[in-house]
Amino acid sequence: MPASELIDQLRALDVQGGEHVALTIEPSVGLGLAARGRMFHVDADLVSTVRLVDDAIGPRWVWWDKSTSLALASLGIPIDRCWDVIAVHRLLSGGWRWSIQSTWASIKGLSAESIPQLGQMDLLDTAQDADADPDSPLQPDGHIRPEWADSTWAASPTSLAQWSLLALEAAALQTARLLDSEDPTRALSTAHAESAAALLCAELESNGLPIDEQRVLDILQESIGPRAATVREEDILRAERDERVLELLEPRQEINLRNSAEVKAMLRRLDIDVADTRAWRLEQVREAHPVVDALLTWRKAERIASTYGYRWVDEHVSEGRLRGEWSSADGSAGRMTASAGLHNLPSDMRPAVRSDHEHAFVRADLGQIEPRVLAAVSGDSAFIRATRRDDLYAEVAEQLRVSRDVAKLAVLGAMYGATTGESAHALRRLESTYPVAMEFLAQAAKSGRERVDLRTIGGRRIRLSGPSDDSERSPGNLDAAQTAAASRGRYARNAVIQGAAAEFFKVWAIVVRRRVRPLGATIVLCLHDELLVHTPHVHADRTAQMVREAIDEAAHFWSPSADVRFVADVSVINRWSEAKN
DNA sequence: ATCGTAGGCGCC
DNA sequence: AAAGGGCGCCTACGAT
Secondary structure, eight states, rough: OOHHHHHHHHHHHHHOOEEEEEEEETTEEEEEEEEEEEEEEEEGGTTTTTHHHHTTTEEEEEEESSHHHHHHHHOOOOOEEEEEEEHHHHHHHHOSOOHHHHHHHHTEEEEEGGGOOTTOOGSHHHHHHHTTTTTTBTTTTBBBBBHHTTTOOOHHHHHHHHHHHHHHHHHHHHHHHHHHHSSSHHHHHHHHHHHHHHHHHHHHHHHOOOHHHHHHHHHHHHHHSSSSSHHHHHHHHHHHHHHHTOOOOOOOOOOOTOHHHHHHHHHHHHHHTOOSSSSSHHEEEEGGGGGHHHHHHHHHHHHHHSOOOOOOOHHEEETTEEEEEEEEEEETTTTOOSSSSTTTTOOGGGGOBBBTTTTEEEEEETTTTTHHHHHHHHHHHHEEEEETSSSSHHHHHHHTSSSSHHHHHHHHHHHHOOOOOOHHHHHHHHHHHHHHHHHEEEEEEEHTTOOOOOTTTTTOOOOOSOOHHHHHSSOOOOOHHHHHHHHHHHHHHHHHHHHHHHHHHHHHHHHHHHHHGGTEEEEEEOOEEEEEEEEEGGGHHHHHHHHHHHHHHHHHHSSTTTTTTEEEEEEESSSSSOOOO
């Protein structure tokens, strides 16, 4: 149906701005919508109808998962208000391996064991099949048919609409559950923010990070030499790199440098005793024998060769963009993750990240975000006062009457669960100066040790209640049990901060995304506390200003206390490496 | 052959 | 008493 007719029908249903309208897009098939229990479908050539409906009505778009947001991203249809069923379920239930089927089962209270899988149809009770509606996405037992969830079914505009109707029901059930939580307003806000962040991830995945491919190749040439033409040549180059380490050994030994046990044994024969062969440890014995220095140099080059070498370029760089998969809340605490090295690009490689012609990057990173978040979520008034300073650690140092370095180490240690001998003294001072913040962390650690699930302030569930290891249960293994409990304590202590910081960051990012769009600017990288925005250079200063203003908007929207100050360093650059780090 | 784990290192 | 959190991705290696 034409767009105008669709809009009229939605209006006739009295669909208002912000109201849920579910959407499924299969670019080659079309799109299916559902609103207020009614279904609509539109053919493939009118997929851009979505944009017109968004302009005319401004609904909150509901979809199952990233497949629809990826379609929107590749079509260049920007949407602000959305609801991603899977993203919201990850928030509510913790973990990240949720499929559409398992999410539906969880929402509906169906047992996870009975989820049907593809290829299992023959095993099903035939009596059940008899009264099954073959056109429904649901089986008689209420589970989603695997062929629907896998998109292996022959999608039609009609089935897309049915699929949307089911997403609408899922979203309604999720909403009801969120409204039933301790802080319904915050819970709903987080669901909205997490959904928008998931859409942003689809856009990041679709757009890619601007990168100067020739510069990448130059950097590789410099550090690991030319590209091998054949597998044989690759082996030779590799052996030559190894040789520069092995030739220093007397007598000559055939050590596999990639096997840390062999390296450790080799060092032992040179009277160099190390617990492991990690770089920071080898650093301390660099002077003991020339081979140590050579080994450290070898490791660095090997890292580039294996992970960021020519194969990496071939696989992930094309048309001036580095592309990887983005996940809006992978991992346990809900931070974003990215593949293809987007989150761990070596600093040597960063000069290659370059803005397009007549464009610039606005780079911004949140300053001391984790302690500021700790102040916000714990509500510690003294610690909140410290956030007024540009340098929070300087204020803490003055209060504790210790050096800034010690103060910083102590604060970080409290949040990570580390208290080195050096900072133990400062930690006691921390406890008396900022008792509320420290108690907040102590309570989180206690929950961790006792396997009690936690929630971040936004309501993300942090699972601690999993099954215990056999080693912990076996009697007489108290040490192992204690070590594991301590590890859970550190994990929980960190997760409530890291997770809350991730929530704040995402709010900031989606505010930036929305604000800078009219300038033709887009976010091209999210890095835990850092944003890279690609913008026409004539708008660079305006973009930078918006990024700064977005901090206050995000803080206003997210922070439980209006007095916590968040700061960011913002600069306009053309290469990522130009920014201070 | 395929899988999961460990050691290692890049980034935050 | 001592105790650093998260992720992705590489290689080696043992289990299946």
